[in-house]
Amino acid sequence: MKCSKCGRDAVYHAKYEGRYYCHKHFNELVESKVKQTVRKYHLIERGERIAVGVSGGKDSVVLLHLLAKLRKKLPFELVAITIDEGIAGYRPPSVEVAKRNAEILGIEHRIYSFKEYFGFSLDETVEIMGSFERGERVGACSYCGVWRRWLLNYAALDVGADKLAVGHNLDDEAQVFLMNIMRGDIARLGRTGPYYEVIHEGLVPRIKPLREVPEKEIVLYTLLNDIEVDLEECPYAVEAFRAEIRDWVNDMEEKHPGTKYQILRSYDKMYPLLAKAYAKRDLGRCKICGQPTNGEICKACQFKLKVQEKAKEKGLTFRVE
Ligand SMILES: [Zn+2]
Ligand SMILES: [Zn+2]
Structure with missing residues (x-):
């Protein structure tokens, strides 16, 4: 097939709009989506540090590559930030990949590790918490998610x-939207969105500059x-659960191209109302670390205390700060 814009050989078929793209115009397609997302919601202002x-x-x-490109116009x-959770065999190579990309682009790169800030790597946390006993069985992902966010x-x-x-990306946004709907967790949808209320x-x-770019296009x-x-x-x-939703959305997209964009549009139309109803207006500060939180002690500090306690119980000697 030929590029719908210039007639050269196409490398991509965007089914959701019925167009074909050559390499050059495919790049432009992806880059313009990011530029438009940033513009539409004023995600980045001139001179800001991102x-x-x-x-x-x-x-x-x-x-990182797309923002480095956009930076030339605006x-x-x-500055690139990598979180090293401390997952043997998985994290070390990916940290190197992050480092090399930042280097190629001439962008400052900083690494922050779980070990350094929480006293335990994720591997150690899993070892200490054992099988994540009943009632506590939130699994490695919730510890990791909370700590990574913090x-x-x-x-x-x-x-x-x-x-x-x-x-x-677009797939993530569509999946998260549907997951929250299916769990009845509408409040959550009012707290993250295309912009901040x-x-x-x-x-x-x-900010999520890639939220209009399908995963397929990123690959x-x-x-x-x-x-x-x-x-x-x-x-x-x-x-x-997430994997099931992903497969289902992909299936729907295959049968009805454009489904993912329609899900995103629905979210974007509801967001102003959701944000009005559910955005948290006054947060306190965590008594331990000082980061904004709902309660007295933030979730990251609660987890850290829990792991410390368990490590002590088990007589394990990890470096505890
Ligand atoms: Zn072309
Ligand atoms: Zn805290």
Whole structure:
């Protein structure tokens, strides 16, 4: 097939709009989606310092490349942040991938590790918490998720960033939207969205410049442009419900091209109302770490205390701060 724009050989068929793209116009397609998302919601203002959470996986690495490109038109500063959770065999190579990409792009790169800030790597946490006993069986992913969120915010503050860019793509957004609907957790949808209704001091606003880019296009972008990414999946990642939703949405997209965009549009139309109803207006500060939180002690500190306690109980001697 030929490119719908220039007639050269096509490398991609965007079924949701019935068009074909050559390499050059495919790049433009992806890049313009990011530019439009940033413009539409004023995600980045001229001269701002933007931290990018880069895991080394395809989404965050492509995000870094696309923001580096966008920076040439809309001047702003970039700094790459990698969280090292401490997962043997998985994290070390991806940290290297993140590092090499930042280097190629000439972007400052900083690494923050669980071990350094919580006293335990994720591997150690899993070992200490054992099988995550009943009632506590939230699994490695919830510890990891809470700590990663905390540390990313800490890191973003530490590097003096105005915003924190994360690599969520269209598929992620559609999946999360549906998951929250199916769990009846509408409030959550009012707290993250295309933009922020309320900005809390001490909580660096998260922006998602890739939210209009399908995962498929991100993968193709790395391949066509020889971008090095780490394709390894986290060994702890076993969120079954999410995987079911993903497969189902992919199936619907196949049968009805454009479904993912329609889900996103629905979310975006509901978001202003949801945010009005559910955005948290007044957060306190954690008594231990000082980060914004609902209660007295934030979830990250609660987890840290729990792991410390358990380590003591088991007589394990990990470095505890
Ligand atoms: Zn073309
Ligand atoms: Zn805390």
